[in-house]
Structure formats: C-alpha cells, structure tokens
Amino acid sequence: MALYKQKKNKGGNRLLISITVLGSSGPVRFVVNEEQLVASVIDTALKSYAREGRLPVLGSDLNGFLLYCPGVGSHALSPWETIGSVGARNFMLCRKPKSEKNGRSGEEIPRKGNTGIWKTWIHKSLNLRISSR
Template sequence: MLLYKQKKSQPSKGNRLLISITVLGSAGPIRFVVNEEELVATVIDTALKSYAREKRLPILGTDINNFVLYCPNAVAEALSPWETIGSLGVRNFMLCKKSQPEKAMDDAKSEISRKGTGSWKTWFNKSLNPKISSH
C-alpha cells in the first residue's frame, strides 16, 4: 500500500498584481507586486519605503497619514485607506501629499500680510542692500 502525506492547505494568497505608482514630482513610477487584497494604507507604506530605499527626490518622509493614493483612470477622489487595492481593477496609481487644511493656509496668508504691505520690489531692493545698524 502506498502512503503519501497530504499537503497542508495553505491560505489562498489571492491574485497578485504588478502595480505602478507615480509620485507627484518624481522622475518615474515605482513598480512592485502586491496582493489584490492588501489595503491601500499598506500599499502607500510599501511605496514610501521603496521610494526611500531608491533614494529618490524629492524626499517624502514615511508617515502614511500625510499621503493619499489616487486612481487617475477611475475616480477623482482619493482612495480610502481601508479599501483593498484590487477593488477598482486598475494597476496605475498616483501618490500625492495631502493638502494643508484651509485653516493652516489662512494662518500663513495672515502671517505674510502682517509682515508688511510693501511691494515685492521694495522687499527685493531691501534684500539686496543690507544695512548693518551700529546701535
């Protein structure tokens, strides 16, 4: 009688996808293989690590909360971090930094307006002719 060991059933890995992520401001896309069941947040983390490992510019950082992933072909909104990467059936994505909240931008505008109401020509001339005061 011939005995054989049955293979242990391994959890299915699902389909694997080769995805391409273009980082806004970078020279070219990052390509890597992911499981279609992986969350968008995990894919963003992997993309940021790959980007840093390749020493690409501009330097982005590693905080996934500062970035959003877009699918340029399918929707105009950013993908939810809890969505699976294979749910849209596309393989090309765009990674962008989140925009600053409007409040922070309003604060920056008010800071600029407080610094002076002179024209840019006045500022430029002052920056070219630095005067050192003696008192």
C-alpha cells in the same frame, strides 16, 4: 542544481502595480496582493521610494499621503479598501494638502510653499567665497 520552493498563494492574486509620485521622475513598481489595503500599499510605496534614494524626499508618514487612481475617478482611495477592488494597476501618490485655520472667520488658508528654504539656499550659494593660496 538548486531547488526552489514555491510559496502557496494565500488570499488572492498578485498584481504588479505602478505608482507615480507627484514631483518624481518616474513610477515606483512593485508586486502586491490584491487583498492588501490601500494604507499598506502607500506604506510599501514610501519605503520603496526611500530605498531607491529618489527625490524629493517624502518621509515615512503614510497618513500624510493620498493614493489616486486616474482612470477611475477624481477622488482619493480610502485607506481601508483593498487595492484589487479598484480594478486598476496605475496609481498616483500625492501629499495631503496642508492648510491653516484663520482664527477670525474660520475659513482655511493654504500654506505658502517652502520659499524660505530656497531663499536661504540662494543666499548661501551667492556668498560662497573661494579661497586662493
């Protein structure tokens, strides 16, 4: 019979959290320490998401994402607060909105989506030719 050593719990309780990624089919679940920073949790979520091969592909830049807690409020969590301070276990991970500055008036103009990628894909799909022998 094998004996397993139990790790001593240093620094607080452990929580099973569920993070739903906007646009993905289901949540990512993993265990965190309640003293972990939100930035660290975002990093772990992105790594778990990529390891599982989920779509859409998000990348690994944790600075490009915001973590929300739907039950607490409508504002994003600060990357420097601890995940346990929220008092929740369900979260939503979203990309930060990208915007461009208009040089003349200084107001922000939201970028258009990746319509060029879709147009290219459709164009290539329609131009596929099946060779006959």
